[in-house]
Amino acid sequence: MTEPQNPDASADAPVSASTRGLGDWLDSRTGYRALIQSALYERVPGGARWRYVWGSTLVFAFMTQVITGLVLWASYSASAQTAWESVYFIQYEMTGGWLLRGIHHVMAQAMIVLLALHVMQVVIDGAYRAPREVNFWLGLVLMTLVLGMALTGYLLPWDQKGYWATRVATNLAGLVPFIGPSIQQLVVGGPDYGHHTLTRFFALHAGFLPATLVLFLVLHLSLFRKHGLHAKQPITRPDAMFWPDQVLKDAVAMLAVMAVVLGVILLPALRAILAGEPIVSGHLGAELGAPADPSEPYAAARPEWYFLFLFQFLKVFEGWGATGEFLGAIVVPGATLGVMFLMPILGQWKLGHRFNVLFTIAILAGAGLLTAMAVHEDYYALWADRSAFADVEKVLDSTGGDSEKIAAALGHDEKKIADFENRRHKLEAIRRSEAFLSAVKQAGIDADRAIELAGRPEKIPPTGALSLVRSDPLTQGPRLFAQHCASCHAHVDPSVEGAEQVFAKSSAANLFEFGGESWVRGLLDPKQVAGAAYFGNTAHSEGDMVSFVTDDFTDEDVWNRSDKEAVVFALVAEAGLLTGAENKKAIKRGQELIADTDRCGSCHPYGENETERGYAPDLNGWGSTEWLVGIITDPTHQRFYPDTNDRMPRFGVASEGGLPALTSEQIELISRWLRGSWYRPAVNKKAEPASVRH
Amino acid sequence: MTAESHQEPTDKKTERRSFLTGALAMLCGGLATVPPLGAALWAFLDPLRRSSGAATFLPLTDLTNIPADGQPRQFPVIADRIDAWTGFKAEPIGAVYVKREEGSDRVEALSATCPHAGCFVELDKAAGCFRCPCHNSSFTLDGGIVAPSPSPRSMDSLECEVNKSGAVSVKWQNFYSGTEEKVARE
Ligand code: FES
Numbered sequence: 064m065t066e067p068q069n070p071d072a073s074a075d076a077p078v079s080a081s082t083r084g085l086g087d088w089l090d091s092r093t094g095y096r097a098l099i100q101s102a103l104y105e106r107v108p109g110g111a112r113w114r115y116v117w118g119s120t121l122v123f124a125f126m127t128q129v130i131t132g133l134v135l136w137a138s139y140s141a142s143a144q145t146a147w148e149s150v151y152f153i154q155y156e157m158t159g160g161w162l163l164r165g166i167h168h169v170m171a172q173a174m175i176v177l178l179a180l181h182v183m184q185v186v187i188d189g190a191y192r193a194p195r196e197v198n199f200w201l202g203l204v205l206m207t208l209v210l211g212m213a214l215t216g217y218l219l220p221w222d223q224k225g226y227w228a229t230r231v232a233t234n235l236a237g238l239v240p241f242i243g244p245s246i247q248q249l250v251v252g253g254p255d256y257g258h259h260t261l262t263r264f265f266a267l268h269a270g271f272l273p274a275t276l277v278l279f280l281v282l283h284l285s286l287f288r289k290h291g292l293h294a295k296q297p298i299t300r301p302d303a304m305f306w307p308d309q310v311l312k313d314a315v316a317m318l319a320v321m322a323v324v325l326g327v328i329l330l331p332a333l334r335a336i337l338a339g340e341p342i343v344s345g346h347l348g349a350e351l352g353a354p355a356d357p358s359e360p361y362a363a364a365r366p367e368w369y370f371l372f373l374f375q376f377l378k379v380f381e382g383w384g385a386t387g388e389f390l391g392a393i394v395v396p397g398a399t400l401g402v403m404f405l406m407p408i409l410g411q412w413k414l415g416h417r418f419n420v421l422f423t424i425a426i427l428a429g430a431g432l433l434t435a436m437a438v439h440e441d442y443y444a445l446w447a448d449r450s451a452f453a454d455v456e457k458v459l460d461s462t463g464g465d466s467e468k469i470a471a472a473l474g475h476d477e478k479k480i481a482d483f484e485n486r487r488h489k490l491e492a493i494r495r496s497e498a499f500l501s502a503v504k505q506a507g508i509d510a511d512r513a514i515e516l517a518g519r520p521e522k523i524p525p526t527g528a529l530s531l532v533r534s535d536p537l538t539q540g541p542r543l544f545a546q547h548c549a550s551c552h553a554h555v556d557p558s559v560e561g562a563e564q565v566f567a568k569s570s571a572a573n574l575f576e577f578g579g580e581s582w583v584r585g586l587l588d589p590k591q592v593a594g595a596a597y598f599g600n601t602a603h604s605e606g607d608m609v610s611f612v613t614d615d616f617t618d619e620d621v622w623n624r625s626d627k628e629a630v631v632f633a634l635v636a637e638a639g640l641l642t643g644a645e646n647k648k649a650i651k652r653g654q655e656l657i658a659d660t661d662r663c664g665s666c667h668p669y670g671e672n673e674t675e676r677g678y679a680p681d682l683n684g685w686g687s688t689e690w691l692v693g694i695i696t697d698p699t700h701q702r703f704y705p706d707t708n709d710r711m712p713r714f715g716v717a718s719e720g721g722l723p724a725l726t727s728e729q730i731e732l733i734s735r736w737l738r739g740s741w742y743r744p745a746v747n748k749k750a751e752p753a754s755v756r757h
Numbered sequence: 758m759t760a761e762s763h764q765e766p767t768d769k770k771t772e773r774r775s776f777l778t779g780a781l782a783m784l785c786g787g788l789a790t791v792p793p794l795g796a797a798l799w800a801f802l803d804p805l806r807r808s809s810g811a812a813t814f815l816p817l818t819d820l821t822n823i824p825a826d827g828q829p830r831q832f833p834v835i836a837d838r839i840d841a842w843t844g845f846k847a848e849p850i851g852a853v854y855v856k857r858e859e860g861s862d863r864v865e866a867l868s869a870t871c872p873h874a875g876c877f878v879e880l881d882k883a884a885g886c887f888r889c890p891c892h893n894s895s896f897t898l899d900g901g902i903v904a905p906s907p908s909p910r911s912m913d914s915l916e917c918e919v920n921k922s923g924a925v926s927v928k929w930q931n932f933y934s935g936t937e938e939k940v941a942r943e
Binding site for chain 1: 892943
């Protein structure tokens, strides 16, 4: 206390307040004027400069994160079944949630950039030298804390990209000698990733790290005040006060940072406006991927861009074994930080200072280069011309990649072989990049779908969004089909280019829009039935069905045009894939024709006819989900092809103690997907009248 | 202010007294913080006590579902899983690649988890090898490392069993990544 306090002073207060004002009264009780005075009237040697703004912008960025973070916190729920779900809600359903999360997300990145600028300015200006060494160290601690918050924040939405990036990061932490595995287990919260990984990361991100950061920030700022601003030498202009000159510059810089952040968030909206497309606010700001799924490969796994250089750095040690990984993940980054801690000591000498500056520039340039390399590798296919390597591909195809055979194919010419190897590596790089790009695309599709499902009127079940995704025919169908069916069956729109080549390679029918009108028309078309898209490449290529369609069905005396049409619609009706515009009478007529034991019914059991099962597939409910589930489960069932099944596995039947190739849920997913039966949001219903089918 | 009269003690006495007071203050304060700090640390270290349990053989598929052409095929590993307070029934907990040589009943299984840093290794059918999408480690179809790769070891093989009726099961385990030796996590 500067003023002697008289216990009687309070008695005078009302009188004084009326004369000297409320401000004086408050000052006498708090001394706030002195506080403001000392905060604002700091001498700035040589006057205000733009280069001093970085520290202030960082404080501003941190305050932004605190404000937005607290409100995000108010809506976030850290658990494996609620993290993605609550972030989805913030992003897509909460008023202004996209903006809040967008600012938090983009400002975090801005903070990294500002941090780099601040460190660079301090080192180049030599501001770390005596007596400011301790403050430099405090700054380095702050930097590490900020990076830690960036790392922990990436996981919190619990989406695929955060999950897989964190798996890599925590596995690398496990490489620390002796205590690594324990550290890993402690941050992960157990032997496996789950609830406690989220709760721990969240506690770190929103509690422990920021609280520590505030502590160090207070120390950093008070030491900064104690030593005063380190002025850029030589001082050519008169000194000035912090207020208002430097404050103005700081404020302008803060505004600029905020403008850039908002710009990044809103740029896609501007693009949409220019393109005349509707703006979806949920798509602005921060992305949200598909919910984390440990059993779903995620080939687009990459860390946030500012950690990309560390990610790329691991590739540098190719072929070094465990030592390389240890060097890349622990030793080099640790040593770099170590050198930075020594900077104030090295900087006592002129040469040392030069080293520090060069070192900082080299680190930043190296990080920049590695980042560029990572991006270049990933996006290489966008500009590389794969067709220029057609000859290499041809050689590889014909030799199967066998080096002996390749050498023979190239006439054992050393130079040619070397050249070939060189170009082969380039080709591999292109293919890797293509794989990455398609993985990114797929990740986008999966994310959009997960968000679409979460937005259903029924909302997300208590089991979480992952259960929605796992039971979605549109998401799972293509994957299951690719894994289990695509080695024989095609699933290609016959009207697209190159479809014929795909059919030629497949050994079973094309199942694109199976059961729909155009599929049935193709089946009953004498020109197509024996083609590769139907029975052509199967054991039935010369079977009774083919001869029926090519001979009997073309006999106009027996089958007139309208009867043929009727059969088509009756079959589509069995599949339940009618569009609604069909003639009911024709369908009825078709059903009679199918049941007729002189026509289809002579082979196929249907309706009331008494044709025995086992010779040709039962047409009751043909093409329906139930029928498809049945045939995929066991094609040799009496209802389908007990004697004439052509190589199709019994996907749902297992031996004792074993598991079937596909679970009943998986078979149902494939069946629904084949029939186009999946959830579609209401807005599209008009465009696609056949929405949810059974 | 009320003036209090007190004696002027000797320097030594004051020193000793204030030392004792200080020591006592530190002791009391220190003791007071032990319970919260201790409890916090105790609970914080809880994950160290947790283990994923002994590795068991889990049913995977049937022999007939594994093509006998030496081409690996991906299978999910299904098991009940407990995540802290949530119990899952029959969840996919990981994935393996299984292959079988032509004309043989011998089955080999490889964990799909990359031994480098834990990404999901993919089967590149066109190139006839395994490839990790993260840092480009490549492995042969037998799981052997293709040099130069950042991974310190080959893909992790898992024990397999085929019973008389052709049911295939696999001993599911996680291994430490980034080491030359394959060490199972407990
Ligand atoms: S995690 Fe597979 S190469 Fe790094």
